[in-house]
Amino acid sequence: MSLVLPVRARSSAALVLAGVLWGTGGLAGSLLAAKADLHPLAVAAYRLLVGGGAATLFVVLTGGLAAIPRTKAVATRLITVGGLFALFQASYFAAVTVSSVSMATMTTIGTAPVFVTLAGAFRRRPGTWTLVSVAGTLAGLVLLRWTPDEIAPARLAAGVGFALLAAAGFAALTLVTAKPVDGLEPLPTTAFGGLLGGLLLLPAAASEGMALPLQADVLALACYLGVVPTALAYAAYLRGLADAHPVLGALSAVLEPLTAAVLSAALLGERLSVTAWCGAAVLVAALAVGYWRPEPR
Numbered sequence: 540m541s542l543v544l545p546v547r548a549r550s551s552a553a554l555v556l557a558g559v560l561w562g563t564g565g566l567a568g569s570l571l572a573a574k575a576d577l578h579p580l581a582v583a584a585y586r587l588l589v590g591g592g593a594a595t596l597f598v599v600l601t602g603g604l605a606a607i608p609r610t611k612a613v614a615t616r617l618i619t620v621g622g623l624f625a626l627f628q629a630s631y632f633a634a635v636t637v638s639s640v641s642m643a644t645m646t647t648i649g650t651a652p653v654f655v656t657l658a659g660a661f662r663r664r665p666g667t668w669t670l671v672s673v674a675g676t677l678a679g680l681v682l683l684r685w686t687p688d689e690i691a692p693a694r695l696a697a698g699v700g701f702a703l704l705a706a707a708g709f710a711a712l713t714l715v716t717a718k719p720v721d722g723l724e725p726l727p728t729t730a731f732g733g734l735l736g737g738l739l740l741l742p743a744a745a746s747e748g749m750a751l752p753l754q755a756d757v758l759a760l761a762c763y764l765g766v767v768p769t770a771l772a773y774a775a776y777l778r779g780l781a782d783a784h785p786v787l788g789a790l791s792a793v794l795e796p797l798t799a800a801v802l803s804a805a806l807l808g809e810r811l812s813v814t815a816w817c818g819a820a821v822l823v824a825a826l827a828v829g830y831w832r833p834e835p836r
Contacts, residue, residue, distance in 0.1 A: 557779065675822075
């Protein structure tokens with residue numbers, strides 16, 4: 540028993556770290572898009588290319604390349620992760636483009652744990668506390684992120700469709716990477732998966748324009764977006780999934796909009812309503828339930 544608690548604590552800490560770092564990515568990505576006048580797809584491509592490239596360079600320089608198993612299962616895993624990275628990023632930013640940031644974020648992050656829970660329900664009925672945590676997460680996101688934007692019905696339907704596709708991609712990424720394969724470590728998975736995902740997005744992003752001004756602040760934002768909320772965050776996420784249930788991993792993603800909302804209030808002067816603060820409290824409580832009563836793997 541003495542070994543179980545530290546392992547669980549480490550996995551939970553890694554998932555929390557990933558969610559918080561993802562939250563800084565929203566602010567960094569929006570600033571990069573504004574300063575460089577980039578389409579959301581270009582921001583997503585830079586995020587994966589810089590993050591995957593930096594992580595790959597680190598793996599190569601530290602001698603980790605030789606430790607990657609040369610098996611068909613590992614190659615399949617890396618290709619699958621790269622495709623899911625591209626699907627998730629492209630679908631999410633498509634939802635943002637045709638609808639709104641709040642709707643896209645709420646739908647994507649809120650429904651991903653539901654998809655993971657439903658997938659697991661085919662093998663085993665989810666526990667009561669897991670269902671309470673998922674329901675609390677959905678309620679908290681609605682209170683925190685939903686805004687009464689006037690969106691045309693057709694655009695709203697398209698936005699919801701893309702957001703659900705993004706949620707399905709993130710859920711699939713969570714379920715796939717929760718199962719270890721031939722000793723493949725989280726960092727190489729993030730490195731080569733992110734790089735491949737960025738390459739898959741490159742043609743569509745290039746068609747929208749990817750010119751990046753050679754300015755120090757713009758380049759610093761691009762590097763930060765790729766390294767911190769992408770390479771480091773996904774490596775921490777995959778590390779945490781090694782010892783945590785996939786539902787808990789998907790639930791940890793709600794720390795992204797929570798962190799983004801708090802940072803926007805603190806750094807950009809955006810005022811959160813009482814309803815939004817109530818949503819933040821519900822989110823924290825729902826996550827606490829998930830960590831307190833985790834579903835067994």
